[in-house]
Amino acid sequence: MGTASPTGTTPVAGDQVSIDNFAFAPAVLTVRAGSTVTWTNRDEEPHTVAANDGSFRSPGMGTGASFSHTFATPGTFDYVCSIHPSMHGTVVVAQ
Numbered sequence: 001m002g003t004a005s006p007t008g009t010t011p012v013a014g015d016q017v018s019i020d021n022f023a024f025a026p027a028v029l030t031v032r033a034g035s036t037v038t039w040t041n042r043d044e045e046p047h048t049v050a051a052n053d054g055s056f057r058s059p060g061m062g063t064g065a066s067f068s069h070t071f072a073t074p075g076t077f078d079y080v081c082s083i084h085p086s087m088h089g090t091v092v093v094a095q
């Protein structure tokens, strides 16, 4: 996959998190309550998105796959990739 695009070319539509090079980008995303966040795996490895509190959990996502979750409640939601627990991300949901 020699065409990996650098971060900075992220689409602006919606609340998006890219998964690339074993990292969530942005690692901390702030959204308003009621927002839907979409994660897209741009890596060559499968990844998941799994909330530490169990409030959301994606299936395994291959390259190019996406997972969406709507955050109805304000709070701070830490998550990991369950395959690679060293991958951490946070969604901060504001009122």
Ligand SMILES: [Cu+2]
Pocket (backbone or CB within 6 Å): 046, 047, 048, 081, 082, 083, 084, 087
């Ligand atoms: Cu992973």
